[in-house]
Amino acid sequence: MAKKQTSKQTGSVQNLFREWLHSFKDVKFQFVTGVLSVALSVMMFVAYLSFFFTGAADKSRFDIPFGEFFTDSEVKVENWMGKLGAFMADVMFNRWFGVASVGMVFILFLGGMRLLGARFLPLRKSLIHTFVLMLWLSISLAFVFVSRVDDQYLMLGGAHGYYVSNWMIALMGYTGLTIFLLVSLIIYLAVSFDGFINWFKGLFRRKMANESLVSNSVPEKHDESVLVEEGEPDDYDEESASEPDMSSLVANEPEIDQQFFSYTRSVTPEIPVEHRDEFENRLGDDNFRVEVAPLMDADVDLGDVNAGEPLSDYDETQELSSYRFPELELLDEHHSDSGEVSNEELLANKERIVRTLEDYKISIASIKATIGPTVTLYEIVPAPGVRISKIKNLEDDIALSLSALGIRIIAPIPGKGTIGIEVPNSEPMVVSMRDIIASKKYQTAKYDLPIAFGKTISNETFVLDLAKAPHMLVAGATGQGKSVGLNAIITSLLYKKHPSQLKFVLVDPKKVELNIYSQLERHFLAKMPDEEEPIITDVQRVVSTLNSLTVEMDSRYDLLKQAQVRNIKEYNHKFVKRQLNPERGHRFLPYIVVIIDEFADLIMTAGKEVELPIARIAQLARAVGIHMIIATQRPSTNIITGVIKANFPTRVAFKVASMIDSRTILDSPGANQLIGRGDMLISQGSDLVRVQCAFVDTPEVEKIVEFIGSQRAYPSAMLLPEYVGASSEGSEPGEVDLSKRDSMFEEAARIVVANQSGSTSLIQRRFSIGYNRAGRIMDQLEAAGVVGPFEGSKARQVLVQDEAHLERLFSAMR
Numbered sequence: 001m002a003k004k005q006t007s008k009q010t011g012s013v014q015n016l017f018r019e020w021l022h023s024f025k026d027v028k029f030q031f032v033t034g035v036l037s038v039a040l041s042v043m044m045f046v047a048y049l050s051f052f053f054t055g056a057a058d059k060s061r062f063d064i065p066f067g068e069f070f071t072d073s074e075v076k077v078e079n080w081m082g083k084l085g086a087f088m089a090d091v092m093f094n095r096w097f098g099v100a101s102v103g104m105v106f107i108l109f110l111g112g113m114r115l116l117g118a119r120f121l122p123l124r125k126s127l128i129h130t131f132v133l134m135l136w137l138s139i140s141l142a143f144v145f146v147s148r149v150d151d152q153y154l155m156l157g158g159a160h161g162y163y164v165s166n167w168m169i170a171l172m173g174y175t176g177l178t179i180f181l182l183v184s185l186i187i188y189l190a191v192s193f194d195g196f197i198n199w200f201k202g203l204f205r206r207k208m209a210n211e212s213l214v215s216n217s218v219p220e221k222h223d224e225s226v227l228v229e230e231g232e233p234d235d236y237d238e239e240s241a242s243e244p245d246m247s248s249l250v251a252n253e254p255e256i257d258q259q260f261f262s263y264t265r266s267v268t269p270e271i272p273v274e275h276r277d278e279f280e281n282r283l284g285d286d287n288f289r290v291e292v293a294p295l296m297d298a299d300v301d302l303g304d305v306n307a308g309e310p311l312s313d314y315d316e317t318q319e320l321s322s323y324r325f326p327e328l329e330l331l332d333e334h335h336s337d338s339g340e341v342s343n344e345e346l347l348a349n350k351e352r353i354v355r356t357l358e359d360y361k362i363s364i365a366s367i368k369a370t371i372g373p374t375v376t377l378y379e380i381v382p383a384p385g386v387r388i389s390k391i392k393n394l395e396d397d398i399a400l401s402l403s404a405l406g407i408r409i410i411a412p413i414p415g416k417g418t419i420g421i422e423v424p425n426s427e428p429m430v431v432s433m434r435d436i437i438a439s440k441k442y443q444t445a446k447y448d449l450p451i452a453f454g455k456t457i458s459n460e461t462f463v464l465d466l467a468k469a470p471h472m473l474v475a476g477a478t479g480q481g482k483s484v485g486l487n488a489i490i491t492s493l494l495y496k497k498h499p500s501q502l503k504f505v506l507v508d509p510k511k512v513e514l515n516i517y518s519q520l521e522r523h524f525l526a527k528m529p530d531e532e533e534p535i536i537t538d539v540q541r542v543v544s545t546l547n548s549l550t551v552e553m554d555s556r557y558d559l560l561k562q563a564q565v566r567n568i569k570e571y572n573h574k575f576v577k578r579q580l581n582p583e584r585g586h587r588f589l590p591y592i593v594v595i596i597d598e599f600a601d602l603i604m605t606a607g608k609e610v611e612l613p614i615a616r617i618a619q620l621a622r623a624v625g626i627h628m629i630i631a632t633q634r635p636s637t638n639i640i641t642g643v644i645k646a647n648f649p650t651r652v653a654f655k656v657a658s659m660i661d662s663r664t665i666l667d668s669p670g671a672n673q674l675i676g677r678g679d680m681l682i683s684q685g686s687d688l689v690r691v692q693c694a695f696v697d698t699p700e701v702e703k704i705v706e707f708i709g710s711q712r713a714y715p716s717a718m719l720l721p722e723y724v725g726a727s728s729e730g731s732e733p734g735e736v737d738l739s740k741r742d743s744m745f746e747e748a749a750r751i752v753v754a755n756q757s758g759s760t761s762l763i764q765r766r767f768s769i770g771y772n773r774a775g776r777i778m779d780q781l782e783a784a785g786v787v788g789p790f791e792g793s794k795a796r797q798v799l800v801q802d803e804a805h806l807e808r809l810f811s812a813m814r
């Protein structure tokens with residue numbers, strides 16, 4: 001009884017606390033609090049500033065009793081903010097943290113401005129930094145000025161600094177405290193600022209390098225004075241100064257590479273371009289490290305060596321280095337009224353399950369309940385000799401006796417040998433996206449494309465990697481949570497990925513569902529060059545965008561082949577390590593996630609035209625980082641065809657109308673028994689997991705989009721390659737008018753002959769032109785007899801063997 005009362009009291013305290021938290025979400029409340037905080041911080045700052053000039057004069061006033069000080073109008077002070085100001089400043093300076101108390105004013109101002117909608121700095125980080133600095137500064141100032149306290153009107157370190165430093169001096173002595181303060185400052189800087197450690201190490205390295213250069217023998221060809229004066233590269237040592245061994249350069253030895261690279265980087269501009277090419281050819285196509293070769297060239301004047309820092313890894317985020325990831329505060333906490341399953345409910349359900357089974361002469365050995373957000377799983381161990389199929393057949397009867405919709409029986413639970421009965425909770429809980437994003441599982445997930453879907457039946461956060469999925473089919477009857485699910489997918493990717501690492505292609509024939517994301521155009525979206533709208537709604541545009549994605553896919557495969565890697569991850573790793581030369585068309589490849597809402601509409605209107613490119617992308621695009629998510633309301637076999645199904649191994653089913661629909665999407669029944677509102681089944685191969693989808697409301701998505709959209713962006717959306725329909729690729733060469741050759745015709749022919757590859761994407765890449773124009777040039781090359789006819793996905797055959805032959809062909813044409 002007493003226990004019940006205590007839990008009731010705790011519940012009401014929790015409710016009060018929740019209400020209090022909720023009041024912060026009220027816009028008026030936020031505005032008023034914001035205005036008050038900013039005003040108070042300004043007043044405090046003025047009082048604080050004035051204290052430096054008026055503190056001495058006002059000091060004696062504080063001897064007057066507190067009540068009298070404030071009530072007696074005869075008592076006057078000098079502070080610019082009057083008695084209140086004098087009092088506040090005295091408290092801040094002398095009783096709290098001394099000069100460092102200004103940190104509190106700063107935080108009050110920042111918090112107030114945030115409530116008014118202005119974001120200068122991240123609030124939480126600023127709070128932590130300010131607090132740490134306040135403590136440190138207060139102790140340090142008190143320590144340094146410890147003997148000069150009594151006759152001063154202001155204690156620089158405040159009472160806090162005074163007492164703590166005195167206590168620490170007694171504890172570890174003056175020397176101990178000095179070391180403590182210095183070390184704590186270094187640790188703080190190292191933890192808080194990324195560049196600090198390198199800078200700190202650099203202090204010692206530079207010193208050591210100088211010493212070693214002065215005292216040791218330096219290879220003769222180096223101009224010692226210049227090297228010493230300009231500072232050595234970080235990892236300079238004698239070994240790297242001596243003649244490098246070519247084999248060590250080619251072998252994958254990162255440290256050595258770095259040394260040579262850093263050492264020779266600034267030499268490279270001195271090497272004639274032809275010279276560099278020679279070495280590049282010798283060492284292999286795309287190896288950035290080949291530029292070290294000129295180090296062996298005795299003619300290079302090393303007197304000009306500008307010993308720079310080692311060339312660090314390529315940072316794809318550099319262009320938008322100031323980009324801030326969305327903050328957790330943008331998401332709301334959604335609390336349903338209760339969401340808790342009472343003991344009574346558990347016991348009653350258990351009783352009913354046991355009784356129903358007994359009615360059918362099924363006895364059980366034990367029963368265990370696991371409470372999930374919307375469903376409770378009762379795990380039954382049947383008594384020996386009971387056939388599982390018998391229990392499964394009673395599904396409807398048990399559902400009837402529990403008078404609950406959406407009972408699902410799992411017989412047996414895979415890997416457990418028990419039978420599961422999932423019973424919906426009478427008061428389902430809403431799983432907030434905020435909780436899922438804040439969860440350790442999502443935060444620490446090392447996935448390439450983490451999707452935080454929601455919570456499983458045992459209340460665990462469910463996160464999957466879209467990069468491994470690798471394509472996803474989402475189905476569910478209208479109003480069962482599909483749109484919320486898509487928003488959860490996009491949100492979880494936005495919270496983890498930088499705009500340089502991920503692009504979305506959003507297709508929304510309904511025109512309303514995904515339109516909300518159009519503000520992300522210049523950060524996260526990809527589109528065709530001539531496309532005006534960032535979200536694709538027109539069916540014909542969808543067809544060309546999908547085809548353009550297949551072109552992008554092919555061109556990514558070409559890049560992977562040239563880089564001799566198997567997938568996007570290895571490719572990007574090589575690119576980041578600067579082992580792939582951007583001048584040879586290499587680029588950092590962002591993941592592309594294609595989301596198609598209402599796939600049924602598309603198939604109905606465009607049929608095979610969309611099905612074929614989708615199937616092609618789904619079959620091949622995984623390795624090159626293109627992933628598809630298609631959603632539909634109508635999971636019938638004419639929409640989700642065999643081809644589509646075979647290529648979309650991850651299936652997500654919200655509640656559907658019938659068992660047939662469930663079979664179409666999941667290959668098994670179950671989705672028809674879900675309870676709706678985000679209740680879903682996720683199938684990955686043979687696994688079927690029931691998950692309550694995280695809830696993210698439209699205003700939250702708007703806030704996230706606004707947060708990202710208002711930041712500095714790329715000049716445009718990522719441009720997909722242009723697509724020319726198959727008809728123009730395969731057009732008759734006779735139709736091409738060679739008197740109107742493209743201005744790049746000759747250059748393109750030379751590249752094709754030099755590479756002995758008739759690939760349109762090669763021309764497109766080399767000249768940075770659209771696919772249309774590159775395709776036209778290729779047709780002209782065919783008409784001129786430089787390349788053979790179009791051969792599908794393969795590059796065309798090159799008919800001209802060398803440049804001399806080509807030149808003869810040109811002169812015949814002129």
Ligand SMILES: Nc1ncnc2c1ncn2[C@@H]1O[C@H](COP(=O)(O)OP(=O)(O)OP(=O)(O)O)[C@@H](O)[C@H]1O
Binds near residue numbers: 430431476477480
């Ligand atoms: N994960 C969830 N948790 C709680 N409630 C949800 C969840 N998902 C959806 N709902 C509720 O269901 C309603 C309908 O969801 P949603 O708009 O996602 O359905 P839908 O399947 O996309 O419908 P339609 O196909 O008609 O667009 C939401 O407004 C919300 O109230």
